[in-house]
Amino acid sequence: MLRTVIHARGLSRTFRKKRGKQTTEVVAVAGVDLDVEAGEIVGFLGPNGAGKTTTMRMLTTLLAPTAGTATVAGCDLLTDPVGVRRRIGYVSQAGSTAPENRAGEELVSHARLYGVSTAEATARGKQLFAELDLDGLWERQPKAMSGGQRRRLDIAMGLVHVPGLVFLDEPTTGLDPQARANLWQHIEGLRSERGTTVFLTTHYLDEADALCDRVLVIDKGTIVASGTPDELKSSVGGDLLTLTSPRAADVAGRMAGLPGAEAPTVDGDRVSCRVPAGGAALVALLRDLDAAGIEVDGVESRRPSLDDVFLTVTGRSLRDGEQTTTEPEGAQA
Amino acid sequence: MSTLVRDTGTVFVRAMRTSLRNPAWLVISLMQPVLYIVLFGPLLEPIAGQLGGANAYQVFVPGILVQLGLFGTAFVGFSLIAEYRAGVIESQRVSPAPRAALLLGRVLRDVLVLAVQGVVLVLVAVPFGLDASVGGVALTIALVAVLGGSLAAVSYALALTLKSEDAFAPLLNVVLFPILLLSGILLPMTLAPNWLQNVSDVVPFKHIVDGARALFAGDFGAPDVGWGVLFTAVLAALGAWYGTSQFRKESG
Ligand SMILES: Nc1ncnc2c1ncn2[C@@H]1O[C@H](COP(=O)(O)OP(=O)(O)OP(=O)(O)O)[C@@H](O)[C@H]1O
Ligand SMILES: [Mg+2]
Numbered sequence: 001m002l003r004t005v006i007h008a009r010g011l012s013r014t015f016r017k018k019r020g021k022q023t024t025e026v027v028a029v030a031g032v033d034l035d036v037e038a039g040e041i042v043g044f045l046g047p048n049g050a051g052k053t054t055t056m057r058m059l060t061t062l063l064a065p066t067a068g069t070a071t072v073a074g075c076d077l078l079t080d081p082v083g084v085r086r087r088i089g090y091v092s093q094a095g096s097t098a099p100e101n102r103a104g105e106e107l108v109s110h111a112r113l114y115g116v117s118t119a120e121a122t123a124r125g126k127q128l129f130a131e132l133d134l135d136g137l138w139e140r141q142p143k144a145m146s147g148g149q150r151r152r153l154d155i156a157m158g159l160v161h162v163p164g165l166v167f168l169d170e171p172t173t174g175l176d177p178q179a180r181a182n183l184w185q186h187i188e189g190l191r192s193e194r195g196t197t198v199f200l201t202t203h204y205l206d207e208a209d210a211l212c213d214r215v216l217v218i219d220k221g222t223i224v225a226s227g228t229p230d231e232l233k234s235s236v237g238g239d240l241l242t243l244t245s246p247r248a249a250d251v252a253g254r255m256a257g258l259p260g261a262e263a264p265t266v267d268g269d270r271v272s273c274r275v276p277a278g279g280a281a282l283v284a285l286l287r288d289l290d291a292a293g294i295e296v297d298g299v300e301s302r303r304p305s306l307d308d309v310f311l312t313v314t315g316r317s318l319r320d321g322e323q324t325t326t327e328p329e330g331a332q333a
Numbered sequence: 334m335s336t337l338v339r340d341t342g343t344v345f346v347r348a349m350r351t352s353l354r355n356p357a358w359l360v361i362s363l364m365q366p367v368l369y370i371v372l373f374g375p376l377l378e379p380i381a382g383q384l385g386g387a388n389a390y391q392v393f394v395p396g397i398l399v400q401l402g403l404f405g406t407a408f409v410g411f412s413l414i415a416e417y418r419a420g421v422i423e424s425q426r427v428s429p430a431p432r433a434a435l436l437l438g439r440v441l442r443d444v445l446v447l448a449v450q451g452v453v454l455v456l457v458a459v460p461f462g463l464d465a466s467v468g469g470v471a472l473t474i475a476l477v478a479v480l481g482g483s484l485a486a487v488s489y490a491l492a493l494t495l496k497s498e499d500a501f502a503p504l505l506n507v508v509l510f511p512i513l514l515l516s517g518i519l520l521p522m523t524l525a526p527n528w529l530q531n532v533s534d535v536v537p538f539k540h541i542v543d544g545a546r547a548l549f550a551g552d553f554g555a556p557d558v559g560w561g562v563l564f565t566a567v568l569a570a571l572g573a574w575y576g577t578s579q580f581r582k583e584s585g
Contacts, residue, residue: 085429096424113428
């Protein structure tokens with residue numbers, strides 16, 4: 001039987017900013033419902049300003065919701081915040097250590113706030129340093145560490161007291177590919193060895209795909225899609241076939257005849273459309289075109305990505321999200 | 334062991350270590366009381382008679398002690414703004430530590446620093462001719478430490494509210510300068526015109542300074558000693574309440 005570790009209903013947060021006589025309201029999170037089961041790794045995927053951090057700060061007791069309720073790690077968010085804090089770990093998007101202090105001491109004093117003894121905190125801290133490739137940096141000041149090393153120190157800070165539920169806000173930002181793969185492995189290990197539940201935010205599609213059991217797509221403060229990466233991808237409507245041919249219009253005509261195909265789009269000499277089971281469809285299509293004497297210069301069949309999912313549910317791409325997304329506009333009140 | 338005591342200890346040790354690791358801070362903190370005595374003391378000697386006491390230092394040192402309590406701790410909020418920027422405050426807030434511990438641990442560091450500075454100041458003044466009641470000096474240092482602690486708490490709370498050095502610095506100037514003047518720290522209010530004396534009567538710091546002067550003279554029963562202790566206690570309670578409430582408040 002699965003145990004629900006995070007259960008949120010209608011979680012909302014509106015920021016009010018007073019500027020002169022005008023009050024500007026920013027609806028950062030608008031009624032988020034979410035359920036996370038014990039031992040799950042759930043990814044919160046969305047563009048800048050979507051409300052990921054705001055949701056996380058509410059779930060970790062740092063920010064009071066303007067509406068909604070939640071139970072986190074078995075404790076009510078509003079009536080028992082201390083109970084929630086005792087059971088969770090949180091790695092914020094910003095840092096967590098003073099630049100002048102020594103890394104190891106920051107880690108131990110953080111663990112002490114959770115009642116971990118100094119000896120035990122030191123042992124766990126050193127082990128985490130080894131696992132996160134921070135060997136030899138125990139005495140180092142965070143200001144003398146590289147950005148990626150500091151990020152891994154932040155992650156160690158959030159894990160040192162061995163919480164059963166971990167919130168990671170963009171944990172891999174600033175990490176090189178190797179450090180990122182290492183962290184993914186570490187997070188997997190937390191789940192498989194200790195049954196830790198992990199709730200993380202990211203705007204990296206490959207990260208959500210590789211690491212997460214389930215993905216929640218958030219946009220403008222609301223969850224617009226959720227499911228396993230495979231479920232989400234198959235919801236898009238099949239693989240994307242792209243053919244290049246001088247007789248693009250004729251290719252499009254044949255393509256439309258494939259079973260289950262969506263209407264093809266033609267762009268110059270490129271024709272593309274979504275088809276279920278793209279591989280088999282492609283073989284049949286090529287035979288058909290060959291028989292009709294329509295020459296083809298190139299073919300491509302691409303499995304749908306989470307970006308396609310994002311594009312389908314929001315009408316925008318996350319890949320070039322920085323340029324095309326707009327932050328939720330504040331309503332004038 | 335209660336978590337309040339344990340976590341206050343953790344926060345205190347961390348804060349103290351941060352300070353001690355900073356050699357510039359250490360030197361400046363210890364030089365400050367020495368400079369006060371060495372530089373300002375001689376200025377006062379010629380007007381010692383006017384100040385009412387035979388010994389200028391007996392009047393001057395208690396004032397400087399209180400000033401140390403005010404100025405040494407009023408600025409501690411700056412370090413908190415830096416910690417806030419680095420994400421330290423948020424990472425401590427997400428821990429189960431009582432919010433009061435996050436404040437008190439830091440205040441305790443400031444109180445200890447202040448007490449050490451106070452002792453240094455008095456010791457430096459002795460060769461210059463300070464001749465005061467030992468018990469009175471000890472009580473004054475304790476009083477100043479508590480006073481400084483309450484101001485440190487207020488400073489942290491304001492820093493956490495403003496979260497900006499640019500707003501915090503002018504606020505401190507606006508608040509501290511009148512207090513310094515009206516408390517009669519540098520010059521006793523008996524030198525002031527009547528209207529200014531009346532204003533200064535309602536500023537509690539004047540009574541604390543006068544109380545400290547009475548204590549130095551060994552006059553433990555002076556009314557100003559009672560008022561000084563009372564005001565300090567009230568300020569400490571207010572500081573603890575206000576400071577904790579700001580640490581409890583969400584960071585928005
Ligand atoms: N303290 C605040 N005051 C006012 N508005 C805020 C505050 N914090 C966040 N916002 C606004 O709320 C919205 C959501 O912000 P949030 O930080 O949750 O986004 P995010 O999904 O974490 O984005 P990113 O990927 O950039 O980290 C944004 O429009 C942001 O400008
Ligand atoms: Mg964010």
